[in-house]
């Protein structure tokens with residue numbers, strides 16, 4: 001059986017979910033190739049356990065297209081600045097597509113010239129940054145991926161949301177090609193998507209993640225979502241989210257300085273999100289096998305260190321998600337009833353058979 005129901009959680013095979021989500025985006029007028037890129041990106045987030053950037057966001061991107069705030073068939077243009085440097089106009093398409101294609105260009109350039117760089121403007125929310133890092137690591141490349149995002153975080157010392165929760169993301173291959181080093185972290189204490197869905201579900205959140213709109217610490221998901229998110233590490237996270245706005249926003253020519261439109265509820269025009277990516281081939285300075293051997297040596301050395309209290313083992317960034325991926329591929333992706341309800345609404349709206357009604 002591909003779909004298992006227990007009391008509340010529904011389990012579904014990734015391949016079935018991917019096909020269903022792709023059909024939804026095709027009904028929103030995306031080409032099959034583009035619908036597959038978005039669907040693969042969303043399902044990959046769920047497979048990796050990053051549920052806040054998984055299929056729970058399907059209706060968010062559909063709504064943007066149906067409200068004409070994003071284009072289903074963008075004419076994405078690559079301007080070659082240097083043979084390995086591209087300036088990409090996303091033509092207000094879904095950010096997953098623009099970023100996937102931009103990373104493909106960076107990888108091709110890195111393989112040929114050692115380094116590939118892309119600056120993307122006129123894009124939309126690109127979801128989980130690890131999707132693009134994995135493209136690079138599968139091709140034996142190291143990569144950094146930056147994006148800016150709609151205002152959610154205060155600069156250090158301010159009491160107003162201004163910069164995005166923009167993730168800092170770096171990936172490189174290891175000697176296990178399915179388990180790359182992936183550091184993909186929001187500049188907020190917690191990804192904003194987690195607050196949004198805590199708000200919808202009426203869940204409590206730990207104190208210290210956000211303030212309510214009056215600036216008081218809160219553990220109420222809804223009040224936090226309406227209020228101000230807090231950066232991780234005080235001025236350090238705040239500084240990183242500002243840096244993202246400079247690199248992915250000001251530098252690329254995208255919106256910046258608190259002017260990126262919110263993907264979820266602002267349909268007043270293009271969001272004009274910016275992204276920036278750098279891709280380097282792993283054997284730029286030394287033979288690829290040397291790099292992988294040293295990565296293995298480095299990871300093994302860390303894993304043998306004396307463990308802190310409460311830790312059974314030491315994992316590298318990306319490893320917890322790799323383990324969830326193995327489990328979810330085997331047992332199916334777990335979806336909560338509110339996500340299933342939301343996806344069923346879309347299947348009714350577009351007259352597509354829902355895999356959850358089987």
Ligand SMILES: NC(=O)c1ccc[n+]([C@@H]2O[C@H](COP(=O)([O-])OP(=O)(O)OC[C@H]3O[C@@H](n4cnc5c(N)ncnc54)[C@H](O)[C@@H]3O)[C@@H](O)[C@H]2O)c1
Nearest residue numbers: 127128129149165167182183184185186191315316317318
């Ligand atoms: N597109 C956007 O605008 C946007 C904005 C914010 C966040 N996001 C996405 O939200 C997602 C979630 O972000 P987050 O900050 O909540 O992630 P997180 O806090 O769950 O993980 C952050 C990093 O810590 C690593 N990690 C976790 N546990 C570990 C352990 N035990 N040992 C070693 N490393 C460990 C993870 O591998 C990951 O690289 C990311 O994929 C990010 O790209 C996207």
